[in-house]
Amino acid sequence: MVVNAYIIDAVRRMVCMRMSFDERLGSHFKRVEQELQAAKSAAVKPAGLTVPQYAALFVLDEQPGISAAELARRCAVTPQTMTTILRNLEAGGLIERTPHPLHKHVIETRPTPAGRKALDQADKRATGVERRLAAAFSEEEAETLRALLARVSETLTTDPILKS
Template sequence: MADVPVEEYLCTRIRRAEQALIGHHEAVLRGYGLTMPQYTVLLALSREEAMSGAQLARACGVTQQSMASVLTGLQNKGLLDRRPSPVHAKVLIATLTDAGHDILDRAYQEVIVLERALTDRFTPAEHRQFCDLLDRATATLVEQTPERGGRTQ
């Protein structure tokens, strides 16, 4: 690997792709007054209908503390409601408001344009192969990630 420039490393290429993707989404979402974590929460709630903060944190890959501030921001904007769970009174369940559904629908229509553009860039066979390769790369990244306090083999 010493002879290969860092720009050619797979991890560098994955990071550049991730940065481009996030940059695109952030630019689109900024027009709706949303951050990427807020959009991700709205999207998750549109699919699950009602979720706790802990469930949303796991679904969005953030800590519960981070999720609490995201949920507060969305609630302050009137995009979601939180009510006590019928099962656990101390747990708040988040649901989208009509305004939340509306802003998500409008933002999604712009975000999905990139998905279509990426899909159109490849033939159907290339698209399937690219997805398979990305899935394999993701699996390797997960496998190689040390456990908290542990070591990789």
């Protein structure tokens, strides 16, 4: 007995069956992001860092003296979140913050020697995760993946979802 896939789909809609988890691209992204997060977290943990702290230190090491607001933009978090991250980093003695000599309402942030040491240690292992990941794909596949991800990103940001 042959069952038409179209009919199955139509019936599903009639009985109000929802889109399954597996059909949703979102669930795949979530899983991958979660696993990646876990791997990275395990990688930077021995250095006493969390992933967001590592990201902040990473940017700070490239551009010492950057403001918290700019740092937040680079790390793709809100300024409030960055304030929290910096507070924890400062409490651990990994960064130091001093008022800007000219702009009084700007606080310059830069890593301490201890911060740079932690960053080095974390970066070695974090890069290892990325390299292992990259090794699972040919250059062409990696490019395809990047392109598809960019398309997802574009779709999500240009679509008028937020206005509906």
